[in-house]
Amino acid sequence: MNKQLNALQLWLANQNIDGAFINEPNTIAYLSGYESEPHERILALAVFAKGEPFLFTPELEKEDALKSDWTHNVYSYLDNEDPWALIAKHLRSHNNNLSKIAIEKDFLTVGRFEKLHSFFQTASFLDITPKIQAMKLIKTPDEIKKMMEAGKWADRALEIGFNTIKEGISEEEIVAEIEYQLKKEGIKEMSFETMVLTGDNAASPHGIPGKRHVQLNEFILFDLGVVYNGYTSDVTRTIAFGEPSKKAKEIYAVVLQACNAALNAVKPGITAGELDKIARDIITDAGYGSYFTHRLGHGLGSSVHEFPSIMQDSDFVIQEGMCFSIEPGIYVPGIAGVRIEDCVVVTKNGCEVFTHTPKTYTSL
Amino acid sequence: MNKQLNALQLWLANQNIDGAFINEPNTIAYLSGYESEPHERILALAVFAKGEPFLFTPELEKEDALKSDWTHNVYSYLDNEDPWALIAKHLRSHNNNLSKIAIEKDFLTVGRFEKLHSFFQTASFLDITPKIQAMKLIKTPDEIKKMMEAGKWADRALEIGFNTIKEGISEEEIVAEIEYQLKKEGIKEMSFETMVLTGDNAASPHGIPGKRHVQLNEFILFDLGVVYNGYTSDVTRTIAFGEPSKKAKEIYAVVLQACNAALNAVKPGITAGELDKIARDIITDAGYGSYFTHRLGHGLGSSVHEFPSIMQDSDFVIQEGMCFSIEPGIYVPGIAGVRIEDCVVVTKNGCEVFTHTPKTYTSL
Numbered sequence: 094m095n096k097q098l099n100a101l102q103l104w105l106a107n108q109n110i111d112g113a114f115i116n117e118p119n120t121i122a123y124l125s126g127y128e129s130e131p132h133e134r135i136l137a138l139a140v141f142a143k144g145e146p147f148l149f150t151p152e153l154e155k156e157d158a159l160k161s162d163w164t165h166n167v168y169s170y171l172d173n174e175d176p177w178a179l180i181a182k183h184l185r186s187h188n189n190n191l192s193k194i195a196i197e198k199d200f201l202t203v204g205r206f207e208k209l210h211s212f213f214q215t216a217s218f219l220d221i222t223p224k225i226q227a228m229k230l231i232k233t234p235d236e237i238k239k240m241m242e243a244g245k246w247a248d249r250a251l252e253i254g255f256n257t258i259k260e261g262i263s264e265e266e267i268v269a270e271i272e273y274q275l276k277k278e279g280i281k282e283m284s285f286e287t288m289v290l291t292g293d294n295a296a297s298p299h300g301i302p303g304k305r306h307v308q309l310n311e312f313i314l315f316d317l318g319v320v321y322n323g324y325t326s327d328v329t330r331t332i333a334f335g336e337p338s339k340k341a342k343e344i345y346a347v348v349l350q351a352c353n354a355a356l357n358a359v360k361p362g363i364t365a366g367e368l369d370k371i372a373r374d375i376i377t378d379a380g381y382g383s384y385f386t387h388r389l390g391h392g393l394g395s396s397v398h399e400f401p402s403i404m405q406d407s408d409f410v411i412q413e414g415m416c417f418s419i420e421p422g423i424y425v426p427g428i429a430g431v432r433i434e435d436c437v438v439v440t441k442n443g444c445e446v447f448t449h450t451p452k453t454y455t456s457l
Numbered sequence: 458m459n460k461q462l463n464a465l466q467l468w469l470a471n472q473n474i475d476g477a478f479i480n481e482p483n484t485i486a487y488l489s490g491y492e493s494e495p496h497e498r499i500l501a502l503a504v505f506a507k508g509e510p511f512l513f514t515p516e517l518e519k520e521d522a523l524k525s526d527w528t529h530n531v532y533s534y535l536d537n538e539d540p541w542a543l544i545a546k547h548l549r550s551h552n553n554n555l556s557k558i559a560i561e562k563d564f565l566t567v568g569r570f571e572k573l574h575s576f577f578q579t580a581s582f583l584d585i586t587p588k589i590q591a592m593k594l595i596k597t598p599d600e601i602k603k604m605m606e607a608g609k610w611a612d613r614a615l616e617i618g619f620n621t622i623k624e625g626i627s628e629e630e631i632v633a634e635i636e637y638q639l640k641k642e643g644i645k646e647m648s649f650e651t652m653v654l655t656g657d658n659a660a661s662p663h664g665i666p667g668k669r670h671v672q673l674n675e676f677i678l679f680d681l682g683v684v685y686n687g688y689t690s691d692v693t694r695t696i697a698f699g700e701p702s703k704k705a706k707e708i709y710a711v712v713l714q715a716c717n718a719a720l721n722a723v724k725p726g727i728t729a730g731e732l733d734k735i736a737r738d739i740i741t742d743a744g745y746g747s748y749f750t751h752r753l754g755h756g757l758g759s760s761v762h763e764f765p766s767i768m769q770d771s772d773f774v775i776q777e778g779m780c781f782s783i784e785p786g787i788y789v790p791g792i793a794g795v796r797i798e799d800c801v802v803v804t805k806n807g808c809e810v811f812t813h814t815p816k817t818y819t820s821l
Binding site for chain 1: 496515517520535536562564565586637650667750752762763768
């Protein structure tokens, strides 16, 4: 049994919780080693304080599950069967007295919960989301190694993107080049839709790359990441093509200062709110406070956005082994949009970044 | 106000439901015209029996929402604000007597529901999922036009893929070529992860394309689709490279017969279960029943998998304007995996397919 699953089982026993019902694919992969995206079908993992865990899969995934690292039971259902009656049957066959059941309130839908509940009407249901978050929060050396690799691939993606830039090329052509090269080099999946935003498009912090073409004397913003061995990276660089306006360059300098100050401040014991404030104060003092419209960062690991949130007023205490992004940005419509992001792992006395593409002002 | 939103508002009034709280991005796009993927943040749409609807977005998406086709209120929240207190405030400001609220039980998590519920403790909550499903089920001429275009792009994707095939090329290289060409031609998004499976890999119906290389005398299975103007396509073709075994070719002939028989049978009035049976009986009579491990098909539209399920024993009655896939398959480990899929729109007397790549046995 893998370490994480074992730890969860022990925790259930210590909390006097009879069993846990998990349906979030990413968490199932984390606990079972079996990776799958079941779309609208049900994939579930049941873990018990006492007794063997099981995976419950659509019939057409059963073979893959059996071939995976998972060594315990795999049950499956056909498309025309009621999965909930089967799930209830298997849950009872593993423990016929489930009176306290843990569920993921952040990921289980009301519809699925009502079905589960209908078979266990007298049971009490607790939220396991905080426990799963806490487990995922401190990364193991093996996880950090994978995230380092994912970071290297993000650097590679930026390199490809920078090499692609020329006057007249469209944002979507740059995206296509990046993903094409990466796929040829063995990367199957990006962490999220690759963003390449030029000029005014970059002034929207979550813009969609489109048909806008690269023009001289503008910034180009790249926000991207890859999935490597189940772990994600996430990086943002904003580089100049030619000579952006003085105002635009001033904005760059402020964001860079904010990013570096926050990165330098990361260490065990500081709070998420303090980190956000360090970056935000620099941006606010420079007069751009109202143009920094999002939190400073987010946790990442097997998913690209996870607990914790590095945001204003949070008294969440940073600890060694946590991984998260530091990504201040300033977006002034008509002038420039600049964001600079590195993800880090917290070390004993500071942090180590996953991406090494220079952050200093770069003009192509 | 767009037609769909108007229809929903009327329905709420007729059902004496005070308001609806929607958080599924695809449904929000369908009802509001505003497309966005908020990841772990909250994007919501509130619709009332009486009164103006509103969108509730993360602060960093507000600009985009205001620039979209949406003409009503847009409220937003900062990362460090409690979105639920704000949502409750705005809901009350639009209707200060919400006692019957519709929610999407299939898409609202237990965690989010509990937060909403905490602000409306005396309200009753109903499931709006079936109503939304019913609305999406019958496509408008405009939606069908978009799906026809999405189908053409799927044919184009297959064409690119077929042209890429040569001995020794890996599955992931073929995927990279397809997506690269499409991106360069303006397609931003695939409906799902493009599947190219060769030889034995294809014997798993939901296999992940990988490093396996094309070998002579095998089948290559392509399952892919694109998103075009918010609407999806989905197509599967299995083509021979060289001369697969006699047994493999026999499997192909059976799947093709099953696919054609089901396609020919589609018309208003037939049930989903009858369609599945037509294909399944052919496969079972040929001795491969236990190797057809999934339902015959699934609805599609703005999402690639939606209601209804074309499956055994379903008495769901097919009507004009519905769109779904017909995709029988036979997967025999060590011999061959074959699936053939077209998506159709049901017409007055039959159906029209969205993809026109030939289904007859093809050897490259």
